[in-house]
Amino acid sequence: MKFTTTIKKEHHEDIDNAWTIPARYYTSEEIFETEKEVIFANSWICVAHSSEVREKNAFIKREMIGESLVIVRGRDDVLRGFYNVCPHRGHQLISEESGKAKNVITCPYHAWAFKLDGELVHATNCENVNKFDKDLASLVPFHVTEYAGFIFVNLSNDPKPISEQLPGLEEEVFKACPSVKELKRAARFVSQTPANWKSIVDNYIECYHCPTNHVSFADSVDVGQYEHEFKKNWSVQIGKAKPSNSSYQFDESVTDPKFFGFWLWPCTMFNMPPGGDFMTVIYEFPVSAGETLQFYDIYFLNDVLTDDQKRLVDWYENVFRPEDLRLVESVQKGLTSRGYRGQGRIMADKTRSGLSEHGIAFFHKLVADAHLGEK
Known part of the structure; x- marks a missing residue:
């Protein structure tokens, strides 16, 4: 050969x-940068067992390919994922690996507050800022789903269902355990x-x-x-x-x-x-x-x-x-x-x-x- x-x-x-x-392909940073986009940003990635965010207001934080990600279960029992970054000036919102949020997530920099569905509910002095658009100040979401008892995230804009990426896996996992x-x-x-x-x-x-x-x-x-x-x-x-x-x-x-x-x-x-x-x-x-x-x-x-x-x-x-x-x-x-x-x-x-x-x-x-x- x-x-x-x-x-x-x-x-x-x-x-x-x-x-x-x-x-x-194991040592090149250039190749790793390519893999960040073609593999990790475009695949469903398993990040936790569902029990870690089973209760309302529970959250976890994960670090992957340079991104800090927050997965939280809302008061409506819906699981959501948001980039761990405030849309104001980019400060990270959450430092803990896991915990239970209050009814809002508050940025520690300027105290902007967000509902657990990502909506901005408070920004100090925004009423005095010209043409401040609340709709452009919500948290940026990514896709999250539960499958086979675990939580998966996908950072692409329009991912295929996880059942297409891992067909038949859930059934076999449940058989084994x-x-x-x-x-x-x-x-x-x-x-x-x-x-x-x-x-x-x-x-x-x-x-x-x-x-x-x-x-x-x-x-x-x-x-x-x-x-x-x-x-x-x-x-x-x-x-x-x-x-x-x-x-x-x-x-x-x-x-x-x-x-x-x-x-x-x-x-x-x-x-x-x-x-x-x-x-x-x-x-x-x-x-x-x-x-x-x-x-x-x-x-x-x-x-x-x-x-x-x-x-x-x-x-x-x-x-x-x-x-x-x-x-x-x-x-x-x-x-x-x-x-x-x-x-x-x-x-x-x-x-x-x-x-x-x-x-x-x-x-x-x-x-x-x-x-x-x-x-």
């Missing part, structure tokens, strides 16, 4: 002969990861690295009985599971226990071990070509954690999660080296085994399509 610095469709369409996308809507966040680990968002997806979407880098996880999931199903813009990894003292446990009465790992375009991961009573989610919020803000959230049904659940949270925080963070940080450094040839062979075996990297080829084709204007 002749290595290239530009995405070529043929490198990803033939899975048995696929190569990774060129290294500069029937109680997903009733779950509550028990823990959140935040990391400013020095890696491109695609490196994190690459790492998630294969289990080639599991036997050597996730020893305790591999004790619970049999890589020899591992499937990978591909849908439109999402995939699911399904592994035969067993209880383990070194990772997670579940009632052994569960018939045909399986672990489900959903990846959603472009950068969200749902993990559902057997039992249907808890899950973990990886939310990616790209910052730059070489940095990604990550939330790693753990959800249970109960409010007060059991000793086993506390042990599990500790395992995720201090064992499993750091293993992946070390891997993607090292990859990001290596991709900038003159010793890296610029592309790597995707290790997709013909049997599509649990060690096969055909999931990366699937993901890279979607990335290539987005860059080539075919997505």
Whole structure:
């Protein structure tokens, strides 16, 4: 193969002969700026579980691709999204990550006040300003929806329904975890990861690295009985599971226990071990070509954690999660080296085994399509 610095469709369409996308797509700020528009501003991005804004007046704030976004549930029970910026002089309205708003959102700079539907209700001295137009001083909205028990945002002007981006996902999520809507966040680990968002997806979407880098996880999931199903813009990894003292446990009465790992375009991961009573989610919020803000959230049904659940949270925080963070940080450094040839062979075996990297080829084709204007 002749290595290239530009995405070529043929490198990803033939899975048995696929190569990774060129290294500069992980390191170039110019390419990241393109991805901000063609991928992140034009896709539905998962930002939270619905429970975080279940109550009226509840809000959350998220930072993504240089934008500060506020999602709030109004007194009318409608969920809305607004850019976290005052239309007066641009001061940010909300600094907290989450909370409960009063009946208005007040800018801390000049005390302009806005209803939870974005309408301006008060601006000091506006009655003395020539031709002041209240209608041009409302908060700027973006699209927000709830799907499969989670909240998604879309920054484009006229997005297609989320069911077209992720068709069939909701049904499969509910099958894998029937109680997903009733779950509550028990823990959140935040990391400013020095890696491109695609490196994190690459790492998630294969289990080639599991036997050597996730020893305790591999004790619970049999890589020899591992499937990978591909849908439109999402995939699911399904592994035969067993209880383990070194990772997670579940009632052994569960018939045909399986672990489900959903990846959603472009950068969200749902993990559902057997039992249907808890899950973990990886939310990616790209910052730059070489940095990604990550939330790693753990959800249970109960409010007060059991000793086993506390042990599990500790395992995720201090064992499993750091293993992946070390891997993607090292990859990001290596991709900038003159010793890296610029592309790597995707290790997709013909049997599509649990060690096969055909999931990366699937993901890279979607990335290539987005860059080539075919997505």
